[in-house]
Amino acid sequence: MKHLTSEQITELPSRYRTTFMNSISGFKSLQMVATKSKTTGATNIALFNSIFHIGANPAYIGMVVRPDGPEHETLKNISESGFYTLNNVKEEFYKAAHQTSARYKAGESEFAACGFLEEYLEGFDAPFVKESSVKLGLKLKEIIPITLNNTRIVIGEVLHVCVDENLISADGYINLAATNTVTVAGLDAYHSTQLLARLSYAQPEKHPEEINV
Amino acid sequence: MKHLTSEQITELPSRYRTTFMNSISGFKSLQMVATKSKTTGATNIALFNSIFHIGANPAYIGMVVRPDGPEHETLKNISESGFYTLNNVKEEFYKAAHQTSARYKAGESEFAACGFLEEYLEGFDAPFVKESSVKLGLKLKEIIPITLNNTRIVIGEVLHVCVDENLISADGYINLAATNTVTVAGLDAYHSTQLLARLSYAQPEKHPEEINV
Secondary structure, eight states: OEEEEHHHHHHSOHHHHHHHHHHTTOOBOOEEEEEEOTTTOOEEEEEESOEEEEEETTEEEEEEEOTTSTTHHHHHHHHHHOEEEEEEOBGGGHHHHHHTTSOOOTTOOHHHHHTOOEEEETTEEEEEETTOSEEEEEEEEEEEEETTTTEEEEEEEEEEEEEOGGGBOTTSOBOTTTTTBOEEETTTEEEEEEEEEEEOOOOTTSOOOEEOO | OEEEEHHHHHHSOHHHHHHHHHHTTOOBOOEEEEEEOTTTOOEEEEEESOEEEEEETTEEEEEEEOTTSTTHHHHHHHHHHOEEEEEEOBGGGHHHHHHTTSOOOTTOOHHHHHTOOEEEETTEEEEEETTOSEEEEEEEEEEEEETTTTEEEEEEEEEEEEEOGGGBOTTSOBOTTTTTBOEEETTTEEEEEEEEEEEOOOOTTSOOOEEOO
16 A cells, blocks of 8 residues: 655645545535626636535535635625525536636636526526536525635525436435436546445444335 | 425425435545544544545645534544544445444444454554555644534644555546445435546636546
8 A cells, every 4th residue: 555644745746746635535526606796797607526515404515615716706706696506517518517617718608618508596696507407506604714725615505406306215315326417536537426325324233224215 | 397495495304304405415525534532542433424625735624523413422532632534435345334323332443343444554543444445644733613503624634645556547646436435425325436537627619638547
C-alpha cells in the first residue's frame, strides 16, 4: 500500500494533488445547480459535486462553494435572489452536464449553450432543468464561511420536490439508479450505479436483511 | 411528475420523510469513520454518508454529525483525541459495514463485533480499518455548529493517505470503482458503480473528450 503524509501531499504537483485529493473521499452527489440573476434575468447552470444532506425536517441541503471558482455566478445569483434549484444528472446527458462547467461569458446561459431547457414553477423564480427526473427548489437559509480555506457552505431549505412518481417506493425511498442518475468520483469521472441491496435497520446480534425496492 | 411543497413534506409520516429526503439529494460518499477513546482506549467504527471535499491544499474533508445520533461516540472520541480515520467501504464487506451502525453497548468495539481488523500507523493514534483499500488519517481542525438544526460540521485535515498503489492513475486520479468502492443512496441503499468516462476540462465551443483511466 502506498502511504503519503501531509508533507508529501503538499509537495505533489498542483494539478496532480487536486485530482488525487478530489477523488479520494469517495463517490459524490452530483447536481446541476440552476439560478437566475435578479438584475439581468440571465439564467445559469453550474455543476456541483459537494452536495450533502443536513436534515430531513426541515429539509436542509448543504453545498461547498469556492468564491473564486466557476461557481462565482451561482453564488452571486443565490445571494441576490435567495433561490436556486438542484437537478440530477442522468446518464443520457452527463456529457452536456459536464459541459456546463465551462467558463461561458457572463450573461451567456448554460441552458442554451449546453442544450438544456428551462422549466418554472409558479411563484418560484429559479429555473429547473426540464431534462432532470429528480429536482429540488431551495430557498437560501445560511451561508457559513469556512475561514480555514476561504470557501463557503451554502445551506438551503427544500421548498419544492419534483420527482418522477414511479421512482418513489412505498416507504419513501427514491430509486436514483432506476432513473440512471450519475455519480462522480474526483472532478471528472462519471459513473453509473447498480443497486447491491437495501439493508434493514442495523441492530446488535442480528444480521441485516435485504429490503425489497 | 409528482410535486411536493415544503408544507406537504412536513406532513409526511416521520420515517417516510426521513427516507424520502435522505435519498433525494443523490448518491453519497460512504466512509467508515474509526476512532479511539482517549480515556478508555476503546475503538469505534461509525458509518457516515455525509462526507464532502472542502479543499485539496491543504487537504480538508468535512462531514455532518448529528449530536444525538449513533455518531455520538465518534464525535466524543474526535473531540477528545483530535484524530480519526476514513476508510472506504468495499462491495466484499458492505453488509458488515452497515452492521457497524447498530447501537452497540458503550465500550463494545464495532471492529470486533462486525469482523474488522484494526491497523495503526506509528505516531497516529486513531485506528484504520485493515480491510479497506483507501484510507485517510485526519486531524480535527474545526467543528462548526449548524444552529438551524443543531447538527455540526466536523472538518479535518488529511495527515495520511493509504491507498493501494495500483489504483492511482498517472495524473493522480484514484480509481474507486476498480477497488469495488460502494456508494449509498438514502440511508440503506448500497450501490456498486461502473465508470462511464472521465471527461476533459470543459471549455466553451468544445466538446469534452474522454480521458483514459
